[in-house]
Amino acid sequence: GAVVSQHPSWVICKSGTSVKIECRSLDFQATTMFWYRQFPKQSLMLMATSNEGSKATYEQGVEKDKFLINHASLTLSTLTVTSAHPEDSSFYICSAISGVRRNQGDTQYFGPGTRLTVL
Amino acid sequence: LAKTTQPISMDSYEGQEVNITCSHNNIATNDYITWYQQFPSQGPRFIIQGYKTKVTNEVASLFIPADRKSSTLSLPRVSLSDTAVYYCLVGDFNTDKLIFGTGTRLQVFP
Numbered sequence: 420g421a422v423v424s425q426h427p428s429w430v431i432c433k434s435g436t437s438v439k440i441e442c443r444s445l446d447f448q449a450t451t452m453f454w455y456r457q458f459p460k461q462s463l464m465l466m467a468t469s470n471e472g473s474k475a476t477y478e479q480g481v482e483k484d485k486f487l488i489n490h491a492s493l494t495l496s497t498l499t500v501t502s503a504h505p506e507d508s509s510f511y512i513c514s515a516i517s518g519v520r521r522n523q524g525d526t527q528y529f530g531p532g533t534r535l536t537v538l
Numbered sequence: 539l540a541k542t543t544q545p546i547s548m549d550s551y552e553g554q555e556v557n558i559t560c561s562h563n564n565i566a567t568n569d570y571i572t573w574y575q576q577f578p579s580q581g582p583r584f585i586i587q588g589y590k591t592k593v594t595n596e597v598a599s600l601f602i603p604a605d606r607k608s609s610t611l612s613l614p615r616v617s618l619s620d621t622a623v624y625y626c627l628v629g630d631f632n633t634d635k636l637i638f639g640t641g642t643r644l645q646v647f648p
Contacts, residue, residue, distance in 0.1 A: 423581075453636075462625065462638045462639065462640055463582070464638075465635070478635075512582070514581075514582075526572065526587055527584075527627070528584060529582045529584075530581050532580060532581045
């Protein structure tokens with residue numbers, strides 16, 4: 420299957436700082452990437468969908484000014500958590516597909532996730 | 539937003555077959571049904587995907603009835619390493635959003 424990487428795998432930061440998480444598709448071109456957040460013992464919640472070269476589409480309740488997403492190339496998307504607070508502590512996971520027909524035959528491949536802890 | 543529900547947990551023993559069902563009674567017409575496996579502090583790993591009837595690969599089978607309002611992931615002869623959380627992923631008919639199921643925590647005992 421296709422490989423998606425994330426960096427860093429974990430990060431600890433102070434409240435008020437910004438954190439950038441990178442998501443890369445290693446062996447395919449990802450037209451569309453997704454960002455999810457997962458709290459302990461809960462399911463994955465979609466935060467936003469990003470298409471290469473265009474603005475991300477955010478889910479209801481997700482602050483676009485707080486969670487900045489950039490999908491500058493077909494292999495890289497970044498999520499920046501700005502002015503992070505303890506309630507932003509979570510497990511952030513990205514996924515990627517090669518097309519735009521999400522869940523219509525284009526399989527989502529997930530990165531390993533990034534554990535963010537805000538002190 | 540319609541919920542995509544799964545049993546919270548299941549227990550099994552090594553060598554047994556395990557069937558996990560996902561209820562998605564408002565699934566989008568053109569969407570596939572995808573199942574993932576997730577270990578603690580890792581991203582979900584693709585298991586199998588299907589649109590209707592039955593799909594089988596080297597690790598699992600997926601059964602989808604004609605109305606597509608549910609799906610069943612079948613794991614033949616589970617081992618201890620299959621202990622994980624299993625999620626279905628489907629699209630919602632009304633919102634066109636992709637929704638992960640609530641997840642099923644499978645515990646396999648020796």
